[in-house]
Amino acid sequence: MAAKQQLINTNGQPTYGVYPESVDHINYMDFDLRSPMDRKLGSLAKRFKFNQFQFIGLISPKLIVGIAIVDLKVGGNSFIYLYEPETDKFEEFSFIQPFAMNTSIEPFPNDGEASFKKGANKVSIKASSRPGVRKVQVSLAGGVEIDATIDESTSYNPLAVCSRAGYQGWVFTQKSNALVCNGNVKWGGKDYDLEAIDALASVDWSCGYMRRETFWNWGSMSCKLADGRRLGFNLAAGVNETGTSENALWLDGKMYKIDMVDFQFDRYHPNHAWAMRSNDGMIQLHFEPKGQRKEKMNVVVAASNFTQHFGQYYGEIHLPDEVITLDGEWGFSEDHYAKW
Template identity: 55%
Template structure:
């Protein structure tokens, strides 16, 4: 079946549910946004009420990379981090732009473009240039450069979902994991070839009118099994759980839906192990954090307490009639509170 052309229909209402064939455009400005007392909101309120972000991870046993562009309209931000699992070397770069200056974020999750610029630092995510490819280009003032091509050919089947958020809002998200990527990373005078590393990518593209105060826990994996198959997952709790969930596994290019997931961890001990278990028994994992990218912001209207841990997964996934064992596969978990 063809992809849904637009998320918001002619009456100004979003289409809710899972979209196996995707959604071409998230036309959020056409949404009939109203107050909790059913009064229509203005075009300006729609423009500044929607949040958009895109996060990309590149994972291997020799290099871990995380890159994000966040457009909150009143402010935009971006971050880049790199971690070497062998040397434990870690670098992080964070940027803010008032009123989202130097930031563009297209409304097409599968074929759009996002750009963040500040000074001599530029991050571009481009899925519009070459069919079946999402290009990530990071050029930082200190010389760090990431040039990655992520395979988004016809074989991929993203998890695309739209759910209600609070009384008046909604969130659309499109997730992929364990995608083949090629290219290079230049960092601190060292060159990394992503193909030689066997690096795999995950992409999170999200837009919506989110709850004023929200939180989520999240887990992501992109790895290769001993037999060479690619394994990835996207797991979350606290967001996108109204009627549908964004939880899924990819075994090579086959998507497998997962039920609700419970995250057990001690927020006061950030490097203590996490436990992740799904209600349907497909997920039974322990995650051991090794390092953290974190940020705390409390600025009147906006606030964020963000912790993204990189580390190793151990345990079992019971999928498609077989049990898959993880013994130290590198991945991510996240604990995030936001007021926006």
């Protein structure tokens, strides 16, 4: 059996850059964490300064679903929202647990479970490398039920990146888009069959010793093209850009790396379109928001100003041997300030 790929090496440091084979174990407790003045920090600091989150997107022209579990140690959070494009129906649910009670994210991106519970509300995201699936289960007191299986065995080629964060920290993220999924979503008296509505999934698994104060802009899309191919991308600016980036595109599972991306938008006019352009010319898109999930939190030790939009992408993607035109494909964008 092959040795498990760990993020932190024997010198107590991560290897920065892109991991072609991903990482099996985020062994963050082996990290040589220090203060800005080089003082070694102990196990308690290592545990409480380590942040984790996982986001699942389920996308089709019939239904948009966002699911997140966040573990910030001082607090745990889970949110779920659902949007039906045909009717403009939208509903969101958000739960907070002080000191991350009943919140857990195991440090195994492809073989671990993330879970959150508050009262009768339960969220679970469980990955298994054999047979290569990620199970998503949501049961809410309000009646929403989600039971989805994401295929991570067919043409699975995630982008796994570790980059520096501030003077002494780092961020690891693993992203994948346009993944085949199946299962059911029960919401508002309707039962959506994910396979029947051509839904595709995106997965964002992130963790690290992040900057005390940070921000990011983000764009994500998954769709089926007219010829049946699966297309998806992950674009970001602001958090993972010290030596590399988390910008990539997947076409039927084949990954294309994308250069730095510039996001142009008006923060104070949330209905205005966004422009996204990459330095290498591959991405020439604009995004039209149709709705949003917004949350602001400002307490003594932490703060967050979070806006995640769902909407439609238009424009061109320039690949080495073809140009793909997007004409209203559904996806996400995000503008986020965080202090933790």
